[in-house]
Amino acid sequence: MSNLEEKLWDYIDGSATADEQQAISLLIEQDEAYRAKYLELLKLDQEFAAIELDAPPMAFTYNVMEAIRAEHAQKPLKVTVNNTLIKGIAAFFVFIILALVIYLLTNITWSAGSVSTQFTNLQLPDMKRYFTGPIMQGFLFFDVILGLYFFDRYRRRISFSK
Amino acid sequence: MQSKLSDIDLIEQTLAGNQSAYADLVKRHQRFVFTLALRFAKNREDAEEITQDCFVKAYRSLSLFQRQSKFSTWLYSIVYTTAMTSLRKKRVETSSIDDDNNAIQIESTGGYDENNAENRSRSYYVNQAIAQLLPDDAAIITLFYKGEQSLEEIAQTLGMEANIVKVKLFRARQRLKEKLERNLKHEVKELI
Numbered sequence: 001m002s003n004l005e006e007k008l009w010d011y012i013d014g015s016a017t018a019d020e021q022q023a024i025s026l027l028i029e030q031d032e033a034y035r036a037k038y039l040e041l042l043k044l045d046q047e048f049a050a051i052e053l054d055a056p057p058m059a060f061t062y063n064v065m066e067a068i069r070a071e072h073a074q075k076p077l078k079v080t081v082n083n084t085l086i087k088g089i090a091a092f093f094v095f096i097i098l099a100l101v102i103y104l105l106t107n108i109t110w111s112a113g114s115v116s117t118q119f120t121n122l123q124l125p126d127m128k129r130y131f132t133g134p135i136m137q138g139f140l141f142f143d144v145i146l147g148l149y150f151f152d153r154y155r156r157r158i159s160f161s162k
Numbered sequence: 163m164q165s166k167l168s169d170i171d172l173i174e175q176t177l178a179g180n181q182s183a184y185a186d187l188v189k190r191h192q193r194f195v196f197t198l199a200l201r202f203a204k205n206r207e208d209a210e211e212i213t214q215d216c217f218v219k220a221y222r223s224l225s226l227f228q229r230q231s232k233f234s235t236w237l238y239s240i241v242y243t244t245a246m247t248s249l250r251k252k253r254v255e256t257s258s259i260d261d262d263n264n265a266i267q268i269e270s271t272g273g274y275d276e277n278n279a280e281n282r283s284r285s286y287y288v289n290q291a292i293a294q295l296l297p298d299d300a301a302i303i304t305l306f307y308k309g310e311q312s313l314e315e316i317a318q319t320l321g322m323e324a325n326i327v328k329v330k331l332f333r334a335r336q337r338l339k340e341k342l343e344r345n346l347k348h349e350v351k352e353l354i
Binding site: 006009050051052054057068 | 184188193196200209213214217218221284288289292304307313332336342
């Protein structure tokens, strides 16, 4: 590496320390060879800085935005589903299973000295009571409204992205 | 009005769902990104593909941009990674310093006859010499002179130490100077 050129490039870039800048500045003033080299590098620096940027085709921005839109449209369902929602559903089922297990364990009559356990007092809730006509109708009505709401949101998102 | 907004403002708007803000961001950076991609690609078609790929990738990861550096520095690091991956994929032969046959195509920028050496500008020769450099050297020169990047920012973009970038820049300048002198000598001989 040429030490002289390296120092001069540092001087031109302004990356030398203040002391070095001053020393090089003095050398340029006093030394003819140094000054000639400095002027040569300075000219090169100006030429390098004057290079022109190439331009992509006219429709480039449009193509990029189209590619982004296409990618959004092709995004698989698993990517668009909110992970919090998945975790929430999982937590709900874990809670139900745990509650059922706890309920079962607290209702078991453990007979001392016996290997077998008896489920004498175990009584599961009568689920049929909860599935009466009005409750089912209300449930289905709520589901339909929720379905329409999500469908509307989905349609809106598609029309906005267009 | 949009052009006066900073990169960060445009990013905020994009993240809020305004896609036209991202289009403005693309318009603002596309020329430099395309030029940088041309330093690695063999032709304009490949460079265009790399550039488009970079902007799509950047859009996808926009929410991950930490804002600890300039957006341009972050974007250029995507360009560098994408271009290097593309180079490896396509097994493009990197142009040797002494191999003029591997020079990257340079688009005609004017209406004049490019075969006439008298009509060629000095800038044309600099571009031609850059195209003959190794992709890394050409990228460092471009980032330093046209990307408004400091040595530290270039180091961040290329994943190198700043002092290594400084040495590489020095060497790239020397090679560029040699290439330029050789090309100009050749042109002078042609004229005589």
